Amino acid sequence: MNTTDTTNTTGTVNARVRRAIARWGDVSVKVFAAGVLALVLFDIPFWWYWIFLAVLALSFVRPAWDREREPVPVAAPVVGRWLALNSPGTKVPAHGSRGYGQTYAIDILVPHVVEAAQGPHPKPRYGWGLPRRAEDYPCFGEHVLAVAEGVVVAAGGGQRDHRARDTWPGLVYMAIEGFFRQVGGWRFVFGNHVIIDHGDGVYSAYAHLRRNSLKVGVGDRVSAAHPLGEVGNSGNTSEPHLHFQLMDSPHPPAASGLPFSWTTTVLEPALVAPQYGLPSPTPPPTPGSPPNSHMFTARPLATPLAPLGPASSSPGVQVP
Template identity: 55%
Template sequence: MSVRAVVPVAMRLSWLVLFALMIGEFVTDLPGPGWATTFLPALVVLALMVATTNLQARAAAPRGEPGPPVEVDPPVTGRWSALNSPADKVPSHGTHVYGQTYAIDIVADPETGEGEPPGRPAFRWFWPLFRRNQAFPAFGAPLLAVADATVVRASDGQRDHLSRTSLAGFLYLMLIEGNVRSIAGAHRVIGNHVILDLGDGTYAAYAHVRRGSLRVKAGDTVRAGQRIGSVGNSGNSSEPHLHVHLMDSPDLDDARGVPFIWRGVGVPANGETFTVDAAGERIAEAGERIDEAEERVAEARSGDVGGAG
């Protein structure tokens, strides 16, 4: 196991020790003064947590100059806006951990005409505290394979929580919910997710997938543009959106980020809108139907041969 994989384990153990010390102070009567039995050990554990957090971030940082960006297809169709883009800063999310140095968040941003329902709800300082996911146009939008690939991991059992698009909700996400998920591990931070092996040591990670929406499982092969699931709001997510990034390992705790570029789009900057038509999705779905038909024909022929024998 590499240092990059060991460090997050040490950090989670530090959290557990800290919680144990806090609980022990309330339910037991340890001999000696409180500063010696609880406060001092807690300070040591906190220092260890800070050290392991910094070590984890530094261990996940790219080594040397980044290679050329890997060109892949966009993971969505329709009109979207970019947030937390590597076109504006690197690391795009303020950290290298989980291989997300060049990660990007995108939200559906459909044009609304007269008589059409409003688009994406805006952030509010005080009210409403939260919104249901159906209020956001990204929720349930198709997720597409960015290349011909093999599914390495597919998980969609976590719930889609309400939005965190108020000041109180956002603070709750950052200070409480996010820290609890960090202790639980990367799979809780990114929520429901899919990891694709694109070949040549490059992997694509899709985060915050909608619960129960995945159409693929580990070991499946997919075509570029094929629908693999839907956008959701699971994990550390303030609203329904897609977080996607490329990395050099399927293990989020051991991965380093890989730069990307989307065909026909590039790398959209923060606030930039872009539109992708659905031609690729239709071609991929047609390819799926052809593959399924060929499989049925092969099975039928196999059955005929067996019956004749």
């Protein structure tokens, strides 16, 4: 075995170990939280604290990241005029973390107010009043569509749609609530969700869906543009929007994010939504991935997309 073969073998083993550790990341957080509670309630040696910290450190292990991976062409998961936030078209990792396969994730929503790009625009402000209901947001209840043909491998739709966190007290509450959602695991972070196996090691995830709106279940085979559910405000979210991502595993904690290219979207540079900030001219837009604060229009899928590959997961098997 030459040096190159040895290096490749070592890299493969390292990648498998990292993915295996990452898959148990949610458990590591639970053990840490239980350990801290035990230190507070019981008289146990303080050196256990360092063990619990070491366990917590395991939750920050991420699967290997293939930075050279080409974007996967898929349709947009919505139709109509939308706004992009936390987008890989601006930075990667798009959400500031690679956890839960979010490296190339994107958030999209429909703003209350859309204005012409030219002219002065007020700066966004947070208030101190009662947060608005989820139903008061334009995209709440909008249809969410499959981006390509595949098989549903995970689906959950029973979590409530909470009020927005669009005030200063709401943001503080969200930060505290976010910790407990993290302890609960990825399902409480994603909220109501659907995960689809498109084959060739590609999985799509749709998060924060509306309660009881799912149109599919585990084992269902769907085509591109098949209705999956509706935009909601479940999980760890500040207001109703759709969180979308591609990843290489049906298990978000063990997944590495994959880049995507939406084939059915067109940027709308003449429009802005000042409430969510103004688009920056740099970095240049990534084709198929709308940058932050950019308005775009998603057109209906005119021609069916070719399958990405044979399904990687067995139909009808619930993702644990």
